[in-house]
Amino acid sequence: MAVRKLIGFNLLTGVVLGVIGYIVGWQLGHIPTGESIEYFGDTGQNDIAMFCAYMLGVIGFLVGLGFANYPIQRMLGKPPSLREKETGGWTRYFGLCTDHKVVGIQYLVGIGVFIFIGGLNAMLIRYELLTPNQHLANGNNYLTLVGLHGTMMMGMMTSGILGPVANYFVPIMIGARRMAFPRIEALTFWLLMAAGVILMTALAFGGFPTGWTGYEPLADQANMGMDAYICFFALVGLSMCLLGLNMLATVITMRAPGMAWGRLPMFVWGVVSTAILMLLAAPVLFSALLMETLDRTAQTGFFNVQAGGSPYLWENLFWIFGHPEVYILALPGMGILLEILPVFSRKPVWGYRLAVTGMLGISLLSWLVWQHHIFVSGINADLRPFYMLSTELISLPTGFIFICALGTLWAGRIRLTVPMLFCLAWIFNFLIGGLSGVFLSDVPSDVTTHGSFFSMAHFHYTIMGGLIFTFFAAIYYWVPKMTGYEINEFWGKVHFWSMFIAFNSTFGPLLVIGFLGQPRRVVTYPGFLQGANEWVSVSAFVLGASMIVFLVNFVYSQVIARVPAAANPWGSKSIEFQLPSPVPVHNFDRIPTFGPDPYPYGEGAEAAPSGPVIAPARHTK
Amino acid sequence: MWSSWSHGRRVAVLTIVVTIILLPIMIFVLGPNMPPGKNTDVGKGQVFDNTVLLIVMTPFTAFILTYLVYAAIAFRVPDSDSREGAHIRGHMRSQIIWLVTTTAAVLFLAIFGTAELLSTGAGGGQGPKPITKPGGTVLPVQVIGQQWEFTFRYPTYGGVETAQLEIPVGTQIAFHVTSLDAIHSFWAYQLGVKADANPGVDNVAYVKPKTTRSFDIRCAELCGLWHGYMFDTGYVVTQSQFTTWIAQQQRLYAKSMKDLPPFAYTYAPDPTFRAG
Numbered sequence: 044m045a046v047r048k049l050i051g052f053n054l055l056t057g058v059v060l061g062v063i064g065y066i067v068g069w070q071l072g073h074i075p076t077g078e079s080i081e082y083f084g085d086t087g088q089n090d091i092a093m094f095c096a097y098m099l100g101v102i103g104f105l106v107g108l109g110f111a112n113y114p115i116q117r118m119l120g121k122p123p124s125l126r127e128k129e130t131g132g133w134t135r136y137f138g139l140c141t142d143h144k145v146v147g148i149q150y151l152v153g154i155g156v157f158i159f160i161g162g163l164n165a166m167l168i169r170y171e172l173l174t175p176n177q178h179l180a181n182g183n184n185y186l187t188l189v190g191l192h193g194t195m196m197m198g199m200m201t202s203g204i205l206g207p208v209a210n211y212f213v214p215i216m217i218g219a220r221r222m223a224f225p226r227i228e229a230l231t232f233w234l235l236m237a238a239g240v241i242l243m244t245a246l247a248f249g250g251f252p253t254g255w256t257g258y259e260p261l262a263d264q265a266n267m268g269m270d271a272y273i274c275f276f277a278l279v280g281l282s283m284c285l286l287g288l289n290m291l292a293t294v295i296t297m298r299a300p301g302m303a304w305g306r307l308p309m310f311v312w313g314v315v316s317t318a319i320l321m322l323l324a325a326p327v328l329f330s331a332l333l334m335e336t337l338d339r340t341a342q343t344g345f346f347n348v349q350a351g352g353s354p355y356l357w358e359n360l361f362w363i364f365g366h367p368e369v370y371i372l373a374l375p376g377m378g379i380l381l382e383i384l385p386v387f388s389r390k391p392v393w394g395y396r397l398a399v400t401g402m403l404g405i406s407l408l409s410w411l412v413w414q415h416h417i418f419v420s421g422i423n424a425d426l427r428p429f430y431m432l433s434t435e436l437i438s439l440p441t442g443f444i445f446i447c448a449l450g451t452l453w454a455g456r457i458r459l460t461v462p463m464l465f466c467l468a469w470i471f472n473f474l475i476g477g478l479s480g481v482f483l484s485d486v487p488s489d490v491t492t493h494g495s496f497f498s499m500a501h502f503h504y505t506i507m508g509g510l511i512f513t514f515f516a517a518i519y520y521w522v523p524k525m526t527g528y529e530i531n532e533f534w535g536k537v538h539f540w541s542m543f544i545a546f547n548s549t550f551g552p553l554l555v556i557g558f559l560g561q562p563r564r565v566v567t568y569p570g571f572l573q574g575a576n577e578w579v580s581v582s583a584f585v586l587g588a589s590m591i592v593f594l595v596n597f598v599y600s601q602v603i604a605r606v607p608a609a610a611n612p613w614g615s616k617s618i619e620f621q622l623p624s625p626v627p628v629h630n631f632d633r634i635p636t637f638g639p640d641p642y643p644y645g646e647g648a649e650a651a652p653s654g655p656v657i658a659p660a661r662h663t664k
Numbered sequence: 665m666w667s668s669w670s671h672g673r674r675v676a677v678l679t680i681v682v683t684i685i686l687l688p689i690m691i692f693v694l695g696p697n698m699p700p701g702k703n704t705d706v707g708k709g710q711v712f713d714n715t716v717l718l719i720v721m722t723p724f725t726a727f728i729l730t731y732l733v734y735a736a737i738a739f740r741v742p743d744s745d746s747r748e749g750a751h752i753r754g755h756m757r758s759q760i761i762w763l764v765t766t767t768a769a770v771l772f773l774a775i776f777g778t779a780e781l782l783s784t785g786a787g788g789g790q791g792p793k794p795i796t797k798p799g800g801t802v803l804p805v806q807v808i809g810q811q812w813e814f815t816f817r818y819p820t821y822g823g824v825e826t827a828q829l830e831i832p833v834g835t836q837i838a839f840h841v842t843s844l845d846a847i848h849s850f851w852a853y854q855l856g857v858k859a860d861a862n863p864g865v866d867n868v869a870y871v872k873p874k875t876t877r878s879f880d881i882r883c884a885e886l887c888g889l890w891h892g893y894m895f896d897t898g899y900v901v902t903q904s905q906f907t908t909w910i911a912q913q914q915r916l917y918a919k920s921m922k923d924l925p926p927f928a929y930t931y932a933p934d935p936t937f938r939a940g
Contacts, residue, residue, distance in 0.1 A: 177892070182889045182890055182891075182892065182893075183889055185892075186886070186888075186889070186891070252886070252888050252889060253886060254886050256886075258846075258847055258885070258886065259847075260845065260846055260847070260863065261846040261847065261886070261887060261888055264845075264846065264888065348863045348864040349932065353864075354847055354862055354863065355862070355865075388739070388749050389747070389748040389749035390748075390749035390750060390751070390752065391751065391752070391753050392753075393752060393753065393754055393755075394753075394754040394755075394759055395753070395754070397754070397759055417860070418788060419788045419789040419849065419858045419859055419860055419869075420789060420847075420860040420862065420867070421789040421790065421791035421792070421841075421859065421860055421862060421865055421866075421867030421868075422791060423791070424789075424790040424791045424793070424794065424795050425795045427781060427788075428774075428777075428778040428781065428782075431774055431777050431778065431781075432774040432778075435770045435773055435774050435777075436770060436774075438766060438769075438770050439763070439766055439767060439770060442762065442763075442766040445728060446758070446759065446762045449728065449731050449732070449735070450752075450754065450755065450758070452731075452732075452735040452736075452739060453671075453735065453739075453750075453752065454671065454739065454749060454750035454752060455735075455739050455749035455750065456739065456741045456745060456747050456748065456749045457735065457736065457739045457740045457741065457749075458740075458741060458742075458743045458745070459736070459740060459743075460743060467732065467736060470728070470732050471729070471732065474725065474728050474729070478721050478725060481717055481721065481773065482714065482717060485713060485717060485773065485777040486777055486780075486781045486786055486788060487706075487709055487710050487713040487777060487780045487781055487786035487787075487788075488710060488713050488714050488717060488777075489788070490706075490710060490786050490787045490788040490856060490857070490858045491699045491700050491710055491853070491856060491858065493849075493858060493884065494849055494851070494858070494884035494885055495884065558698070558699045559699070560699070560700075560851075560853040560880060560882070562851065562882050562883065562884045563884075563886070564886045564891065564892075565882075565891065565892035566891075566892035566893075567892045567893060567895075569880070614746065644748060644749065644751075645748050645749055645750060645751030645752070646747075646748045646749070646750060646751050647748075647751050
């Protein structure tokens with residue numbers, strides 16, 4: 044039986060078939076001969092073999108995990124089913140499982156590992172920048188560190204909240220027993236894991252020099268490490284697109300009786316506005332990467348000036364994806380913020396419709412701003428006033444989120460629990476991030492700040508200060524529900540305060556360093572900036588240490604101490620906290636119904652229960 | 665008096681006090697020290713622009729931070745308190761006030777930024793067909809980015825190519841920025857100039873230096889292995905110093921001039937090659 048389990052379709056067989064596929068692909072890629080291969084023949088570079096190896100490797104991995112089984116069985120005439128391996132102990136977590144709660148926990152751990160690696164890269168970058176001269180890495184390794192940090196974080200955090208939190212809680216929040224497409228849900232997770240491993244293999248092939256933006260024609264010059272970047276983002280794009288599709292389909296079609304659009308929890312609205320962007324932005328990235336793949340293998344010239352192409356094409360396509368991408372990172376955080384603030388202020392969300400307008404408005408406007416990333420590139424100089432206006436207009440819907448968050452605090456009874464502290468920190472961090480963004484949106488000011496540490500600090504304020512802080516709020520708030528075990532609150536507060544102070548001590552001075560003229564992604568800088576850079580590096584190490592505090596506390600609480608969590612430790616009135624911890628396999632015995640009020644908090648609200656109603660179980664079946 | 669005030673009045677008064685404290689700091693302390701310094705016409709414009717941004721942001725920042733701190737202190741209860749908060753779902757008037765003030769600020773900033781941009785070009789790269797062209801005589805200077813250095817050509821001085829950048833003070837300069845390989849970005853920090861160097865593109869940026877001084881040149885777009893080392897120092901010099909210097913350069917490079925391609929706004933780069 045044990046042997047059967049081992050060689051059944053699981054992570055182990057996936058890895059074995061993945062490696063076999065990789066080797067077969069590598070060999071296949073060497074078969075075609077011709078001018079394009081000879082061109083690279085004497086350099087030891089063969090991009091065709093590299094792409095074949097990655098592609099067959101991923102296919103082998105997915106087949107090994109069992110993704111081909113069901114389609115084959117259907118072709119052989121087996122009746123349709125929506126469930127696979129939903130019961131069966133811990134082995135569920137190491138393979139294809141269609142239980143959305145298992146996928147949520149897989150995401151949490153899997154993404155956590157890769158984000159940890161991305162964080163280590165950041166520590167090494169800051170170690171290098173302790174002195175004005177290069178001392179740790181050679182130039183190529185340093186650029187690879189920068190690229191790995193940026194690409195890993197950007198790729199993984201796109202699903203950082205939608206993966207673990209939304210997969211787990213969106214079906215529960217709308218009163219469903221599963222996602223609309225459970226197998227696609229599992230597929231998005233395993234695609235992301237394959238992508239992460241592929242990106243790490245860049246290290247074995249000389250790394251890549253382009254940072255996360257992959258600008259052409261530098262990317263065309265780069266050696267085979269660049270192929271890892273392309274395959275990584277292609278798989279992340281595929282995963283994002285499917286995840287967005289799945290979320291939208293779930294929320295549109297699977298809402299329980301009474302769950303009208305005007306009653307969706309704020310978190311679900313955050314997920315919906317993100318999912319729209321994911322579904323539409325990822326294909327743009329995918330197509331750009333396809334062009335780049337063809338440029339590198341079939342010697343096409345999409346981005347090659349001599350062949351009639353243009354590097355502007357990459358810049359445009361990348362940022363048409365890239366700007367919605369940063370809102371894909373920011374919007375789930377806003378959803379979590381407005382979901383958690385009412386619980387700990389004991390008040391309904393202030394301005395529900397305004398907040399929804401804000402999120403959807405950001406979703407819409409994020410498509411109209413991408414050229415603010417290339418204000419000084421010389422393309423469309425006459426369109427800059429338009430992009431300046433559209434970029435600054437994004438402050439309006441973002442302002443809605445701020446006023447709704449602040450309004451929710453007003454005259455509440457605020458409990459400064461750990462999730463609440465992280466949410467309040469969002470307001471501060473995102474304010475700084477938004478204000479620094481105004482400098483970048485304004486062309487005269489952008490001339491100095493573009494491409495400097497200022498813009499780098501700006502997006503760390505919005506993404507780390509916005510997304511990662513709410514990500515931790517979500518972990519402290521929801522993980523006891525997911526696993527059934529408490530997280531130690533005292534060490535949670537130690538984590539919060541050390542992280543909040545170290546974060547601002549890191550990125551606040553970086554805004555100033557940028558103003559003083561230090562460009563991004565440099566390995567050297569002027570001597571007079573050394574003091575400031577040392578300060579930032581030490582703060583960054585403290586920030587890293589605060590993550591260790593979190594990690595130790597999290598692992599200790601969940602694996603060793605294992606204090607059972609109460610079903611509803613926060614006094615929350617949303618539906619997931621009316622269920623036992625952890626949530627049982629099919630969530631509800633009977634589909635719940637929803638009253639008119641998603642946030643029945645506040646004095647007098649108890650008198651007329653109007654929130655979700657879970658009918659008692661029918662024990663007849 | 666304080667204790668008899670409502671929460672709303674207290675936050676309003678605190679916001680006004682904080683704004684009144686912060687505004688002079690923004691106008692008189694931070695503003696004049698904003699980058700990139702008033703060494704050129706576009707630099708001066710950018711400093712003014714940055715100062716205006718700071719001033720517009722101040723009341724909003726003061727309001728949000730004051731409100732946040734006030735709410736976290738005044739409305740805080742112990743974790744054990746199980747009472748509910750006030751049952752408020754929104755307030756139409758504050759929503760409208762917020763919408764109107766933020767819209768006004770955003771529209772003002774967009775119009776102001778556009779006016780600033782159109783008056784001088786703000787020192788940014790404007791591509792081959794600049795929308796803002798200064799009048800009068802212009803000294804064209806070509807900046808050629810390549811992995812990993814900038815070189816400079818002076819078309820009005822026989823197209824001489826130098827490894828050092830010197831420009832005369834008080835003269836309208838037009839930088840024509842292009843690249844031979846990857847994308848670079850020509851950033852002359854103290855001049856307030858930044859323009860991407862794209863292969864096959866003539867990217868024009870205008871500037872008029874006001875004082876003689878040195879300035880830092882850095883590449884501001886990741887361009888490969890030695891990107892971090894792609895920096896240089898340029899000089900704004902007097903007209904007579906410039907005339908002497910450029911004549912000296914012409915003599916110095918007279919022999920190598922015949923090996924250079926004739927001056928053009930873009931050059932055909934080398935075939936794609938593979939580098940780190």
